[in-house]
Amino acid sequence: MGEAEGQKTRKERTRRQFDNEFKKDAVRLFESGNSSLRQVAKDLGISKATLSN
Template sequence: MAETRRRFDPEFRASAVRIVREAGKSIAQVARDLGINSGTLVIWVKQDREARGEAAAGQLAEDERAELARLRRENAELAMERDSPQAIRSPVGQGSAGPVSPVSVAAFIAVQRTEHDVPYAIACQALGVSES
């Protein structure tokens, strides 16, 4: 015969999560004390953290992920500027080392795009070359 699932009202769930948050007890201990499955309480605590906008342990919140992506793009752009030779940093053909071939500029941009995830438009702008 199949077991019937127990239903818990929202107040019971909230109080169980509050005990975990405020009492400093482990989820397993609180679950034993309340007579519920610890996996169920884990789900309730996770849902509460998500509802409160807290990141789970080892995970980033949405705004932190967006900032990390922005900082990585900025870092890639700065690395490209730092690593590119002076002749390529100045507009093509006007560098102190003499003219630079368009093929070498295209190869350099391709490397920056694949290795550092630098957008094409930013690489062209940093090198002072046209996107076309």
């Protein structure tokens, strides 16, 4: 099984970094109670695990 063309291996991916304002806004969105953790993460384009952390 070969790797699909255009896909990056785990080592080749760059790690995204989020500034403090983004983090605070993400938490506020979730804590407002209007959306689930899953929905907030999806809306922000991040994983549920990232938001949980």
